[in-house]
Amino acid sequence: MPTTDRKALAAAAVTVLLWSSAFVAIRDAIEHYSPGALALGRLASGAVVLVVIAVIRKAGLPKKQAWPGIIVSGLFWFGAYMVVLNWGEQEVDAGTAAMIVNVGPILIALLGGWLLKEGFPPRLMAGMAVSFAGAVVVGVSMSSGGRSSILGVVLCLLAAATYAVGVVAQKPALRHATALQATTYGCLIGMVACLPFAGKLVGEVAEAPLSATLNMVYLGVFPTALAFTTWAYALARTTAGKMGATTYIVPAVVVLMSWIVLDEVPGWLTFAGGALCLAGVAVSRTRKRVRETVDVAV
Template identity: 25%
Template structure:
């Protein structure tokens, strides 16, 4: 779930296609990995340990390459943004996956670009007509999705996903406007460390108890989330921000839900009705309109 649009204009790089595939396939597959890891690791504990491990490794790598250490103000910003995007966003997403299929959760998350536009209104960002149209279409798709059997039978999952997407999108807007993080990998690492700490605090308050020893597939899924989901995909995303147009770098928001749905249905036996597939298509259509509107705004 990333929505930042920071980056330079297009500068072709030889790693452009591999980076895109990493963001599309790896991030799209993390929703299924979260579901598998839940069989041994409770939601907040799972996400907290994941981001603490990945953040620590990424910060060590950044420091080893001579990267600047985040300032006190940047750590403060990371604490706020990390709590919103990871503490609430990812923690509640994992919680929702306890009762709703991973593919449909990913489809719900596709509405984040719509919410980013709405939050942007509060900080003076005026969307273009295509973006407004995309917001309307995306929200209509979410309403259709909520009428389906999966979410309709789980009010708790609806509440978790509504709060998760609102928190993630607000954190995205704040990090790009009012609460900038440290540049590069150090910024991502500080966000993961702060968000991981917030997640572990919630896990402690809730009294979550992981299964020990964990099931083999759950442990492998957790390792995949740390290595591929956090380190590889984040590095690929950083590369895209510097070598691709912002709309292309953020196009994962359109592709990830499709990957997650296909993996959930094909490998986890998740059931998705025809009406739910149609709702997902409506949401993704709204995202496409928003991305096109951002391209036009950039060109203008």
């Protein structure tokens, strides 16, 4: 395997581990922070680290061709995605959220087929149908938890959609910007978009226990500043098709982490629905490896 591929896969592995931990950290912190405030605190923590690193490394500004993609990814992936995912994790457990959000690759493929004129192959449509069936099963399994649990499923699907938009926008931007530039300015744009939650953040920091605040800072420094940069590095150097099998383990890692840390495990019907979601992704991704997008994020 070429050295570049090894470095890209190593970067992707770091991202997968840290993004897996993010689902668990969010689930813990969201008990004390509202979705918007937690997103702003996470992005602010990440932005501080990224700006310091960018200044030290003299990263400079991205080329003008990169800005449209960076702005869109900042608004959708760093901003809207984090708020909606936080909200979703108020309603469903971390493992369930990870399984539902992992339908993102199918949405990315659909956007690629539409916006990039890559078509809609039969395997993609079959995979989408399987994943949709899985989401329905998860919704049914959560219905016993009341209306709010079904809302959580819908919110996680919305999170997958906003993540997909952000990824499709970021990929072309990486032709004109470094991974550090794309991540730094995307994070800053997401932070600015979340500034309306500043008042809530200030009030909740004063009331929240230290552990929840440390979780928020952890989310900003590691799953955001570090993991988004390592993934952008990998995305710029290889295709997701070569790394796809690795990202499929994220829900399994999240379930294991949430069991150990939070003592919560999805019910058997919920788990079966999540497995269907992942099976749909696997079906859709067995086609020709030409797509250069990513598979999961948090």
